[in-house]
Amino acid sequence: MKSFLSLGIGKSAAILEAPKPASGILPHHEEESLANLWVDITKSEAGCSKIISEVRNYGEAIKSIQDAEEKLLKDLGSSALTAISPELRRATDEYLSVVMEMKPKSEETSSAVQQVMGDPLKQYHALYEHLDTLRRRRDAQLVVVQKCQDKLDRLKLKGKRTTDVIVERDSAKRHLKEINGQLLSEAKKFHSLRQPFLQPCIQAYVQTQVDYYGTANSQFSSHIQTSRGAHQIKDAEYDAMMGEHLRKIKSLKIVAT
Known part of the structure; x- marks a missing residue:
């Protein structure tokens, strides 16, 4: 009974091998207890490895989103369309201000998810x-x-x-x-120590995500309200205008690719 998994990011795969059977040598109840316990440990360690990988992917995804938004705004700013459309230029500038305000939060969140979930999990994982x-x-x-x-x-x-x-x-x-x-x-x-060890890590991980998405929502909502007030546009007109801007953005070659 063997299960192959990594003992940490960047390390080569190791064998999580079960204890050899000792039927007739050790008491049956001890043999059965150890075998069942090892199955549970193997499953938990495999799940632990998967979480470590997902945490890393999540942190990288936040960075990728930030980079993609900055690239989008850079391409929009240099496009001919914004040069002939003051409304699109203004919308692009407003979007850029929110994205740049979110950049420190994106970097902080990407680092935080590794600190509260990735690193502790790797440390516990290595105890095996x-x-x-x-x-x-x-x-x-x-x-x-x-x-x-x-x-x-x-x-x-x-x-x-x-x-x-x-x-x-x-x-x-x-x-x-x-x-x-x-x-x-x-x-x-x-x-038995896995659950009490991981619970605060998971809670901190969730709180970090809530803080990140809450900040993003607050930034965009606040800027939308400011933009509406500054331009004195009715809700219906504002929605129609932004819908037209989005249609133009989606039609750009850089978006299609």
Whole structure:
């Protein structure tokens, strides 16, 4: 039972490998508990990797939107259409003022989403490496026990003395049970801490988005109201005028491409 996933952005994929089965060597309830818990951890770690990727994509998307709006306004400002249309020129200038006012907020939000969600998730995600080290120790000790058992079985078949091997095997089994118990305890702790660790991160992430979109909406709404008051245009006339501007904008080659 294996699941392939990245242990962090920029790192090569690693194997989130489940503990080797130890049927007949370790208690059945411990084996079943560890196997089920590892399935849950594997699913959660895969989800953690996906969230890390999505947070990065979201931050990049905010930057891309800001860059696209600035490019659009630059192209509009240099186009012949705004040169012959004072109304479109004025609308472009007003749009530019809002976009430039939003630029610091876009940069702040892009950085904030990484700080409140991306970085904490990567830090928690990396804690699995300690757990995996313990898992490898447990699997290595299981191999020791199996070798002792194989040696014991061969000696029995040959009718030779087995006392020393039995002592060696039992000692190895006790050590295995100790490591297995530690792995089970650490795995439960690791998995149980995920929700209280991530909840404030998610809340901060959502709050950052609300703040960003709330600021954008406020900026555009405020500027629209100011523009209407400055030009004394009725709502219907204003909507018709902006609709015509949007139609012209959409007809531009730079928009079509």
